Amino acid sequence: MIAPPPRPPVGSSSDAPKPLRADARRNRTRILDAAEAVFSEGGAAASTEEVANRAGVAIGTVFRHFPTKTDLLAAIMKELLRRLTDDVRTLDNDGDAATGLFTFFARMVAESAAKRTVVQLLADAGVGVDLGDSVRALQEAVGALLARAQRADVVRADVRLDEVMALLVSTCQGALHAGWDADLQRRTLAVVFAGLRPAPEGTASRR
């Protein structure tokens, strides 16, 4: 007579992290790792079967942990966003208001260049994956970094979080194209960073 617990809606924020059996937790991790690798290489179009192979589990196991492919994609991306957010917060607490934002920006772009993950996934499968909270968390963390940078007067006061995020995402997305070597990365960021810095004394910034 007891109704079965309804499957939690995809992407819901109540990620009830109920304690898993040891083997289950081990597999979950393996699957996430495999998925990150597989989707990084092949984009969201890569097959779930390939993920299972790479993780060394049967296909059914993947689907037991992530009932749909979308759930799996969402899980990877949330994990990634969590790591990034932590990273930003650390930079924010570390000190050096002058470089925090730029450091993070550069670091994220570098990582994108190495792994297609973030961006490729955002571009491909972005639709239909609900990441709400995770994205917001990252945004707020970056917001703090930006505020500090502005207080330290290394970023123009009229720059808003909006466009910083936009530039960040854009540059990361760009970074995964063939031909972006470390040098191009540096030079591209140099332009962006120059654009963020305050125009010196008498210079009217033409917007």
Add this chain to the structure above:
Amino acid sequence: MIAPPPRPPVGSSSDAPKPLRADARRNRTRILDAAEAVFSEGGAAASTEEVANRAGVAIGTVFRHFPTKTDLLAAIMKELLRRLTDDVRTLDNDGDAATGLFTFFARMVAESAAKRTVVQLLADAGVGVDLGDSVRALQEAVGALLARAQRADVVRADVRLDEVMALLVSTCQGALHAGWDADLQRRTLAVVFAGLRPAPEGTASRR
């Protein structure tokens, strides 16, 4: 008077634009138009059948003109790149060295925001599609624009074509994400443009 079949352009693999029957040429055009629309809406994952439907031809006809789906994708993108290249050249011949590069940049980003085409395709199917010549042509055209802008002293002398293209692609890719309204577009570009402009007199640009 019918021109003799022109020698295939260097580096292209069998573009042989051999003379087509009138109906065939008409179909080719329709297919390209339909494909651009379909792939813009649904990404490279959209089906070739859908393209055929939209073009009002049978599926076989699509494959007669473009032996593989990849060929079709390549053709669309070449066509697009050609249009862009023409656009740049026009701007270059028009005059106003001071604004050409910025105008083109802004125009392309705006178009990206409206149609997913360029970027979506680059992101999705980029792999395996050979666009060599077309991309080079666009790059050279932009290069000319950049050179003029630098001569007019509205872009820093040490900025290279490389990073301009990188910024262009990145920003376009960013532009198709939800939430990029016209205002965000303007503010994001403002940062990039500010980054491209020469640092006024005594300011040392820290790179």
Add this chain to the structure above:
Amino acid sequence: MIAPPPRPPVGSSSDAPKPLRADARRNRTRILDAAEAVFSEGGAAASTEEVANRAGVAIGTVFRHFPTKTDLLAAIMKELLRRLTDDVRTLDNDGDAATGLFTFFARMVAESAAKRTVVQLLADAGVGVDLGDSVRALQEAVGALLARAQRADVVRADVRLDEVMALLVSTCQGALHAGWDADLQRRTLAVVFAGLRPAPEGTASRR
């Protein structure tokens, strides 16, 4: 720019019987025949692949003709209902008002006993398959038969089409159970028929 003709909704009554190519029509027939056989034997749970094998076509061909398994089931059942309806109409036009209804009833039960088709399918997959028109057609045809039988005074006047159909379906469904040999069939129908006949003179039918 021309929108593709939308796939007609499942079970819609506009079965646009557009002229098919010869091979396509041949395959369609083969598939329907195979499907009738396969689903008769294994119930609606039988696999579409099995249908394809039996029909001697590839699985894709089955799905080209019937976009979902449900469509295929609906098609079989409509076909069957059509045959039955024709059968009833013939009996209705033939003459002998006294026996028409009983003959049809018996014939249908006999057929059910031989092939599980009708009933099995109705029972299994009935849900979700829209047969509206086809069923109504059969019902009306039987209604005519019933009316004649009542005018000929071989069926009680107070019997309604409703319960005749109910008895028909029930008996057919029963007929496919193991153990229904011809004799049991005859005896079971005898009871039903006796129940339909008018109670003689002074007998009050206790309902």
Add this chain to the structure above:
Amino acid sequence: MIAPPPRPPVGSSSDAPKPLRADARRNRTRILDAAEAVFSEGGAAASTEEVANRAGVAIGTVFRHFPTKTDLLAAIMKELLRRLTDDVRTLDNDGDAATGLFTFFARMVAESAAKRTVVQLLADAGVGVDLGDSVRALQEAVGALLARAQRADVVRADVRLDEVMALLVSTCQGALHAGWDADLQRRTLAVVFAGLRPAPEGTASRR
């Protein structure tokens, strides 16, 4: 006082109701209840996992009690048949020879209409489920009821148990189709009952 394990009924294949631990017996009951509910709602295609959920046990527990899904289905149906048989016997011992058979018939059909159980299951999974003894028991009980009804002269003498069972199963099966409301049920049964009653005096029943 606990009864000793009864000797397994003749003809059954290893029903060995060996004494179970208290919790095991409780689980067995819960599983059976859950299974009846689940399969009634979703037909035999419903998943065993769903049964486990509804019963509040793990899937492994279900399979420990019933090694295959078929075993579980068989168990439900046996249980159901047992209840029905008890019901018939009670009616048989109760008195009122004139109405016993009709009452039971009507009651069973009504129950079918409410719960798909009996019939749906018979139709869906009937194949491969061995119910031998249980069915026989029900049949004998109904046979007794029939004999009494015939002795009381409310059922024709030439009606055999065979066809009574056939009518019963058929009508139950029919009863679960959509549209069988209480009224249709009554009218349909009225025809069947009229068919079972003796033809009054001078009327020759045409069989």
Add this chain to the structure above:
DNA sequence: AATGAATGAGAATTCATTCAT
């Protein structure tokens, strides 16, 4: 005995591509 994770064989469906008409 119970638990619940893992397995892996299907099942339905899609789609690029081929080929007979």
Add this chain to the structure above:
DNA sequence: AATGAATGAATTCTCATTCAT
């Protein structure tokens, strides 16, 4: 050249059943 039917591999997802904990 065009048509559109046929092909069949690939993909996502389900579920009965097994097995380690």
